[in-house]
Amino acid sequence: MIPDVTYPLDGGLRAASPRVLVGLALSLGLALTACGGEESPGADQDAAGQDAADQDPADASTDDGEQSGEHETSAEPFASADLADAVGNEVGEVTFSEVDAGVLVEVQVQDLESGFRGFHIHEHGACEPQSTNDDGDIGDFLSAGGHLPGEGEEDHGLVEGEEAPETDDAEGAEEAEAPDGDPQDAEDVQAGADHPGHAGDLPNLLVAQDGTARMSVVTDRLDPELLLEGDGTAVIIHAGADNHANIPERYAPQGPDEETRGAGDAGERSACGVVEGS
Structure with missing residues (x-):
């Protein structure tokens, strides 16, 4: 909490007590620490986007560890x-x-x-x-x-359950x-x-x-x-x-x-x- 400061009617600033000055310094220090310790959500998003952009598409994989670009029918024609x-x-x-x-x-x-x-x-x-x-x-x-x-x-193309012609x-x-x-x-x-x-x-x-x-x-x-x-x-x-x-x-x-x-x-x-x- 920031301590109160009183202003005299003659416009001069009355000297603050040492206890008040110490409290003011502690309050300012805590405020600066809090500001410096928080990271902007936008910064996290920017970092994640950059990591995704830097990733090689060929290295992308599915949850089971297989590459998502692989296809079972990709064999070369014989x-x-x-x-x-x-x-x-x-x-x-x-x-x-x-x-x-x-x-x-x-x-x-x-x-x-x-x-x-x-x-x-x-x-x-x-x-x-x-x-x-x-x-x-x-x-x-x-x-x-x-x-x-x-x-x-x-079977001449017959399907299951179909009778052959007599x-x-x-x-x-x-x-x-x-x-x-x-x-x-x-x-x-x-x-x-x-x-x-x-x-x-x-x-x-x-x-x-x-x-x-x-x-x-x-x-x-x-x-x-x-x-x-x-x-x-x-x-x-x-x-x-x-x-x-x-x-x-x-x-x-x-x-x-x-x-x-x-x-x-x-x-x-x-x-x-x-x-x-x-």
């Missing part, structure tokens, strides 16, 4: 395919990367007609316009062959569809009946009105050896949508026909790219 149309115009790229769940397939395209497009991996690493397939047919990119079979699937005699039906009753042709029909269970079967690609599309999908049906071994493989984008052999029974009481079971009625091949190792 293969890629440059897509081109039948006249050689580049229309996009597909990359393949290994991830925990299988292979990450990423596609980016441009300059295509809008709509859903069949998107598959085919069994031969060849993209020749006006080429011939094994049956002697001529067309764009037919040299790429059919869908990459892999180990195949026997057939009276599957073997007889296949032989009836084969031209001239050739047993070898019947075997080809059976081998092509796995759609959409081929290793190369993938979801449809949706092309926007501006002609571009992007898609990422992880599949456990592919691996580096399957894509790159032998004469390699190719990526095909079709002119139409793939129905994945999903034909309602009211339209086809006997089930999907040979063409549907083989390729999903996706139409002509609009773009192709050979899969090459990185």
